[in-house]
Amino acid sequence: MLISDLKKPCTECEGSGYIAGLDEWGTIQINLRQSCHVCSGRGYNLTELGQDLWKLYKPMVQNLISEALQNKSE
Numbered sequence: 312m313l314i315s316d317l318k319k320p321c322t323e324c325e326g327s328g329y330i331a332g333l334d335e336w337g338t339i340q341i342n343l344r345q346s347c348h349v350c351s352g353r354g355y356n357l358t359e360l361g362q363d364l365w366k367l368y369k370p371m372v373q374n375l376i377s378e379a380l381q382n383k384s385e
């Protein structure tokens with residue numbers, strides 16, 4: 312299984328995670344990069360397979376995170 316089976320570059324922002332500034336609105340706006348609304352700024356989207364796997368592993372990952380946080384606070 313390849314990582315490309317699980318996620319694919321966002322076509323909306325071409326993998327950058329940001330929507331390009333609105334050039335026609337003037338110089339100030341060019342520097343304001345907005346997070347892509349399709350991929351939430353990640354630059355990629357999960358494929359169906361990726362989403363299924365994430366659903367499967369998410370509870371485990373959350374357990375690991377909470378355990379790690381508990382160990383840290385002790």
Ligand SMILES: [Zn+2]
Nearest residue numbers: 321324347350
């Ligand atoms: Zn995007």
